[in-house]
Amino acid sequence: MNPTSDQTSAGGDDVPPTAAAAESSIAPRTTVGSSCRFVVTGFGPFCGVPDNPTSELVRSFRDSAEVGGAVLESHVMETSAEHVRAEIDGIYGRLKSASDDRVGGDGNISNDDARRDGGVVTVVLHLGVDYNATRFKLERCAYNDATFRVPDERGYLPNHECISLIREEGDDDDKSETSSHEWGKCVETTLDLDDICGQLQNHNEAVVVSGDPGRFVCNYTYYLSLSRCRSINDEVFKNKHNDSGGKNALLRHHALFVHVPPFDVVPKRRQLDFILRVMETIERHVSEV
Numbered sequence: 001m002n003p004t005s006d007q008t009s010a011g012g013d014d015v016p017p018t019a020a021a022a023e024s025s026i027a028p029r030t031t032v033g034s035s036c037r038f039v040v041t042g043f044g045p046f047c048g049v050p051d052n053p054t055s056e057l058v059r060s061f062r063d064s065a066e067v068g069g070a071v072l073e074s075h076v077m078e079t080s081a082e083h084v085r086a087e088i089d090g091i092y093g094r095l096k097s098a099s100d101d102r103v104g105g106d107g108n109i110s111n112d113d114a115r116r117d118g119g120v121v122t123v124v125l126h127l128g129v130d131y132n133a134t135r136f137k138l139e140r141c142a143y144n145d146a147t148f149r150v151p152d153e154r155g156y157l158p159n160h161e162c163i164s165l166i167r168e169e170g171d172d173d174d175k176s177e178t179s180s181h182e183w184g185k186c187v188e189t190t191l192d193l194d195d196i197c198g199q200l201q202n203h204n205e206a207v208v209v210s211g212d213p214g215r216f217v218c219n220y221t222y223y224l225s226l227s228r229c230r231s232i233n234d235e236v237f238k239n240k241h242n243d244s245g246g247k248n249a250l251l252r253h254h255a256l257f258v259h260v261p262p263f264d265v266v267p268k269r270r271q272l273d274f275i276l277r278v279m280e281t282i283e284r285h286v287s288e289v
Contacts, residue, residue, distance in 0.1 A: 036283035037120055039073045039091055042127045043217070046079035047150055053263050053271070054127040060272055070279065072122065077221070080154040081146065084221045092228035095122055095253060099232055121286045123191075123254045124225055125279070128218040130259040135206035136266075136274055137259040138197055139213040141188040142222035144181055147215040163223045187226040190233070191254050192285065199281050205274060206266075213257055222257040229255040254286070 040061055042054030055076045061067055062074040073094075077087050130137065146158040164181040193209045200207045213219040232253045258278065260271055 034283070035120060035287050036070070036279075037072045037122050038070055038279060039075075039095075039122065039124045040071055040127065041075045041077055041087070041091075041125070041221070043079045043129070044076050044153075046153060046217070052079075053129050053260060053268070056263075056268060057127055057260070057271060057275060060268075061275075067276070067279075078153050079217050080152040081156050081158070081217060081220050082154055084217060085224060088221065088224045088228060091124060092225075092232065095124075096232050096235075099235075099252065121252050121254070121283075123256060123279075123282055123286075124229065125275075126218075126221055126225060126255070126257040127275070128213075128221075128257060128259050129262060131262050133259060133261040134265055135208060135261065137208055137210040138193045138278075139189075139210050139218075139222060139257040139259065140193050141186045141211060142213055142219050142226055142257070143215070144183055144185040144187070144223055145215055146220055149216065152217055163220055164227055181227070187223060187230070189226060189254065189256055190229070190251050191256055191282065193256075196278075196281050196285055199285075200277060203277065205277065207274070210259065213259070218257065218259070222255070225255040225257075229253045251286075254282075256282070 040058055042056075042058035043052050044055050045052055058074050058076050061071055073091065075087055075091070077084055144163050146161045146163050148157050148159075151157040160183070162181065162183045197207055197209045213222055233251050256278075258275070260266070260274075263271070266274075
């Protein structure tokens with residue numbers, strides 16, 4: 001089944017009408033985690049709405065023993081550019097340290113399973129709510145454009161500002177398109193979302209690939225994450241350029257942003273099931289690359 005593209009804006013550009021209530025739920029059993037680890041993030045309140053569905057989803061994964069081995073870290077981030085930048089720097093700083101340890105050959109990685117498997121793949125999975133959505137959206141890309149229609153939680157209200165003005169740490173020294181950060185630049189995930197979305201749709205999931213994450217904090221988060229992810233992968237590739245399989249075989253870090261509907265459209269338990277299926281599908285996908 002070919003995934004359907006969705007180009008509509010999403011991810012907090014529209015002020016949510018109300019906070020949606022949802023029942024507490026235990027995440028179902030999953031087989032994810034044998035070769036892929038996840039860092040999962042969601043957001044706290046924004047635009048005066050106290051209950052963000054993604055914060056409940058993240059807390060459910062954090063409290064669930066079913067996925068404990070697969071989730072390295074989980075974070076509920078304040079919906080502000082300043083806080084997000086600090087969180088993303090921290091997440092990728094730790095991932096880079098672990099990657100440096102692997103490249104150096106000492107295997108000194110904080111996660112016990114990762115110590116036993118230097119080839120483990122890490123996916124930074126960001127969750128955000130789209131209050132106008134009726135289905136899930138896998139975001140293909142993010143844009144170097146901070147244009148907030150409403151202020152973030154710290155009052156920041158940028159208009160056509162660059163999220164990143166300089167090359168991220170680890171980028172190549174040349175001025176090629178892969179390392180430049182001009183305003184409006186689009187950066188795509190290294191995951192094959194057409195394949196992943198198709199597999200999910202084959203399981204009757206209501207999901208599409210989206211090409212527009214909006215321009216609010218969701219896009220801000222995703223652009224920073226994709227840029228830092230690319231930097232780590234580029235550095236690993238330079239250090240291990242003689243390995244067989246080429247660069248794709250050395251892509252050990254990926255990032256993905258998933259927009260979810262409110263709980264009154266898709267209940268919490270159903271959303272937990274979907275996110276777990278996404279994790280399982282990603283793990284199968286990266287193991288086949």
